[in-house]
Amino acid sequence: MIDVAHEALIRHWEDLRGWLNENRDALRKQREIEREAKNWQAHDNSPDYLWGGSRLTEAEELLQKDAAKVPLSNLAQEFIEACIQKELRPYHSSREVDSLNRKALEKEAAVKSFLTKERLWSLLENERAEAKVRLAASWLLKQWGEEVPMRMAEIDGEGKISLRIVEPPPMMVEDLGIGINLEMVKIRGGEFWMGAPEGERGSYSYERPQHKVRVSPFFMGKYPVTQAQWRAIASLPKVERDLNLEPSSFQGDELPVERISWYDAVEFCRRLSRETGKDYRLPSEAEWEYACRAVISDQLSVTSKELTVDEWNDKYYQPFHFGETISPYLANYNQADRGKTTPIGRFQVANAFGLYDMHGNVYEWCEDDWHGNYEGAPTDGSAWITENSNTVVVRGGVMGHRS
Numbered sequence: 001m002i003d004v005a006h007e008a009l010i011r012h013w014e015d016l017r018g019w020l021n022e023n024r025d026a027l028r029k030q031r032e033i034e035r036e037a038k039n040w041q042a043h044d045n046s047p048d049y050l051w052g053g054s055r056l057t058e059a060e061e062l063l064q065k066d067a068a069k070v071p072l073s074n075l076a077q078e079f080i081e082a083c084i085q086k087e088l089r090p091y092h093s094s095r096e097v098d099s100l101n102r103k104a105l106e107k108e109a110a111v112k113s114f115l116t117k118e119r120l121w122s123l124l125e126n127e128r129a130e131a132k133v134r135l136a137a138s139w140l141l142k143q144w145g146e147e148v149p150m151r152m153a154e155i156d157g158e159g160k161i162s163l164r165i166v167e168p169p170p171m172m173v174e175d176l177g178i179g180i181n182l183e184m185v186k187i188r189g190g191e192f193w194m195g196a197p198e199g200e201r202g203s204y205s206y207e208r209p210q211h212k213v214r215v216s217p218f219f220m221g222k223y224p225v226t227q228a229q230w231r232a233i234a235s236l237p238k239v240e241r242d243l244n245l246e247p248s249s250f251q252g253d254e255l256p257v258e259r260i261s262w263y264d265a266v267e268f269c270r271r272l273s274r275e276t277g278k279d280y281r282l283p284s285e286a287e288w289e290y291a292c293r294a295v296i297s298d299q300l301s302v303t304s305k306e307l308t309v310d311e312w313n314d315k316y317y318q319p320f321h322f323g324e325t326i327s328p329y330l331a332n333y334n335q336a337d338r339g340k341t342t343p344i345g346r347f348q349v350a351n352a353f354g355l356y357d358m359h360g361n362v363y364e365w366c367e368d369d370w371h372g373n374y375e376g377a378p379t380d381g382s383a384w385i386t387e388n389s390n391t392v393v394v395r396g397g398v399m400g401h402r403s
Contacts, residue, residue: 026070029062033072037079050083059083060113084114085133088123092136092329098342099252105143117144124148131161132329138348153330153349155323161330169354172219174276176232182272183222185354187291189215193312194289195374200319206373210309215290215381220283223344223356224256224364230268239270254343256362262392265365282367284383285393292359292395294321294352320359321351331360332399341399363394 040049051059059080062070072080091097100108109115114123123129123137131153138148149165156162170186195210196203227248234243247259260268262282269280283291295316307315320326328336330347345356369389371377378384 026062030070033059033076037076040079047086050086052087056083057113085129088133088136092132095338098346100143102143131163135348150350153322155325155327180228180232182229184219185222187218187220187353189217192290192295193309194286197313209374211374211377213286213379213381215287218287220291224362226344227255227257228253230257233268233271236271236275241267243267250340255341258362262365282365284381285366285368286381288366288395291353291355292321326359333360333397338399360397361399363398364396366393366395368393
């Protein structure tokens with residue numbers, strides 16, 4: 001006598017054999033993934049036991065196409081997710097990826113499924129993923145032509161990076177022609193203590209004494225001026241001096257313009273002013289530092305007249321707008337080891353005012369003359385101009401140097 005269960009099995013044997021034949025490869029891959037996931041777990045989730053390349057692509061295909069038929073355990077899914085994050089991590093720091101365009105990205109995504117828009121959005125929105133992985137996903141989504149939310153980065157005392165979404169700032173956009181725009185961010189007014197405290201590691205005597213400055217509202221470029229923007233304005237008739245259309249050592253429309261003098265920058269502003277009918281100029285050093293620090297309290301710029309300098313330092317001061325330190329995952333300076341400038345916004349993090357690339361990449365000219373310290377500096381945010389001075393101020397740091 002055949003029991004009911006065995007009778008049912010015999011009745012559907014042909015269907016079962018057909019299913020096994022159809023899904024043989026998926027079942028084999030499932031067993032392999034489950035085995036490797038347990039091996040990874042047994043070795044304390046070491047990245048040395050993660051997959052990459054074609055093995056990861058096949059595992060991803062199983063997860064996406066055959067998960068309903070051949071389900072994977074939670075551990076196996078975590079294993080694949082960790083593999084993807086490991087593969088994506090170099091995309092944030094690789095010099096080759098800096099200039100990766102959409103056509104090249106489409107070609108890579110054809111063989112690396114984790115580079116698809118859907119997968120990248122999933123990684124970007126995964127708050128458990130490493131910040132560098134999420135920022136890599138953000139940059140690649142931008143190359144896909146996607147609009148990604150503006151994010152700020154903060155670094156804690158142990159060097160861990162956290163990200164949070166911020167509201168886009170009020171902006172004004174200038175149309176420079178042939179599809180080139182200049183985005184200007186409105187910087188709200190407020191007070192701050194300018195300069196560095198005594199004893200800050202890496203600071204210099206010319207950054208002192210700290211002094212209270214009140215800054216009026218103004219507009220500042222969302223990004224450093226690009227080479228495409230430079231050409232658009234440099235091709236206009238001159239005001240006082242000729243401009244080189246292609247002055248930069250590292251060429252690229254989205255790279256910041258470099259190798260320009262202070263006088264060139266002033267000429268650029270004058271041509272832009274004449275073309276737009278608006279008053280464009282270089283920022284004062286006080287405006288630049290205020291915009292970079294972007295200290296915001298209770299949704300308003302900090303009003304510090306009730307605080308002493310020591311109280312303000314305890315509550316608000318930090319060397320970088322990221323926090324107490326900086327990271328090569330957030331800025332292009334010597335430790336980033338890029339060897340060249342990076343496209344504007346490459347690191348995908350803004351400060352609290354919505355400005356990008358305030359640390360590193362290229363130095364930024366200010367309107368002020370150079371002074372050996374801040375004794376007697378203006379307190380109203382204006383530029384500090386001295387007659388017969390032949391040295392001016394740059395801020396911001398540069399690629400290849402300490403920022």
